[in-house]
Amino acid sequence: MKYGIAIFPSKAVQDIANSYRKRYDPNYALIPPHITVKERFDATEEEIKEITAELHNIAKETKPFPLIIKKVSSFSPVTNTVYLKVEPVEGLIELSNKFYEGIFPNERTYAFVPHITIGQELSTDEHSDVYGSLQMEKFDIHEQVDRFQLLYQLENGSWSVHETFKFGEDC
Amino acid sequence: MKYGIAIFPSKAVQDIANSYRKRYDPNYALIPPHITVKERFDATEEEIKEITAELHNIAKETKPFPLIIKKVSSFSPVTNTVYLKVEPVEGLIELSNKFYEGIFPNERTYAFVPHITIGQELSTDEHSDVYGSLQMEKFDIHEQVDRFQLLYQLENGSWSVHETFKFGEDC
Numbered sequence A, B: 001m002k003y004g005i006a007i008f009p010s011k012a013v014q015d016i017a018n019s020y021r022k023r024y025d026p027n028y029a030l031i032p033p034h035i036t037v038k039e040r041f042d043a044t045e046e047e048i049k050e051i052t053a054e055l056h057n058i059a060k061e062t063k064p065f066p067l068i069i070k071k072v073s074s075f076s077p078v079t080n081t082v083y084l085k086v087e088p089v090e091g092l093i094e095l096s097n098k099f100y101e102g103i104f105p106n107e108r109t110y111a112f113v114p115h116i117t118i119g120q121e122l123s124t125d126e127h128s129d130v131y132g133s134l135q136m137e138k139f140d141i142h143e144q145v146d147r148f149q150l151l152y153q154l155e156n157g158s159w160s161v162h163e164t165f166k167f168g169e170d171c
Helices: A011-024 A047-062 A090-097 A122-134 B011-023 B043-062 B092-100 B123-132
Strands: A003-006 A033-044 A066-073 A082-086 A115-119 A141-145 A147-153 A159-166 B003-009 B035-042 B064-074 B083-087 B116-121 B143-144 B149-152 B159-166
Touching: A003 A047, A011 A082, A011 A115, A011 A122, A011 A141, A033 A090, A047 A147, A047 A159, A066 A090, A066 A115, A066 A122, A082 A122, A090 A122, A115 A122, A147 B159, A159 B149, B003 B043, B003 B159, B011 B083, B011 B116, B011 B123, B035 B083, B035 B092, B043 B159, B064 B092, B064 B116, B064 B123, B083 B123, B116 B123
Parallel strands: none
Antiparallel strands: A003 A033, A003 A147, A066 A082, A066 A141, A082 A115, A147 A159, A159 B159, B003 B035, B003 B149, B064 B083, B064 B143, B083 B116, B149 B159
């Protein structure tokens, strides 16, 4: 089965992201707005039990950290993906790094650039339009992250939550 | 904010349900296939803290129970909703009842008929076609339920998971 680990921002931030995703993100219906902290990986049912136990350990030792968003950015020219840039605070970087060590599959396709996608698979013209109009917008989002979620992917491409892991708790 | 409590079946069952929902359920993109155990209710951030604590208590004292599906049924003529009928085993009924007692908003729109919706808002003709062709199908689904999830609704109507509650655990 395919799994992934994500952080979901508050409803307010998800609503902002969705207002753009609705028009610009073909994955709009597959998963709510999120920060991917571990990219999709394969695991068997046995492996996921072990991984779940390790995720509890990691959650227990993790302290809440801020989720800060000030602006929109883009992965262009690598991909025409526009996103809410999430400030790479230490707590977030450290958390994501832990998901690529030890028992976890550790191949990483990209360097970790924390973000919430709001548009992707845009044509070059669309990308210029969208990014051009959002580039100058200022955001002032500052909230606390206190949990992450382990998700699995259904055959239609959508994601279901397997479990929530709250920081400072070990079960 | 709007909250709800649901049980998600295994990926295998979600995939089966989605194969129908894709064509017959306008809510297909808003939430993965699920059993609603508490209908949508309003709660403030303060109230949801208290409710979350109570959900931990309930989860702790709940034992895993079977999820059994043998056939498709319909709410017609009340609504043209077709669903995988979930056997009303004691553990499931007791769990849902707890979400309508004590600190929980306790109005219940319908009697609790456990189900996984696979088609809704069908025209009378569509309903006859779909239900007619699925009515004779036999399912042999038998799995264990060991958790429930508290979800909240975004402005676009989709649902995000707030927290998972595993039976036998109190945090």
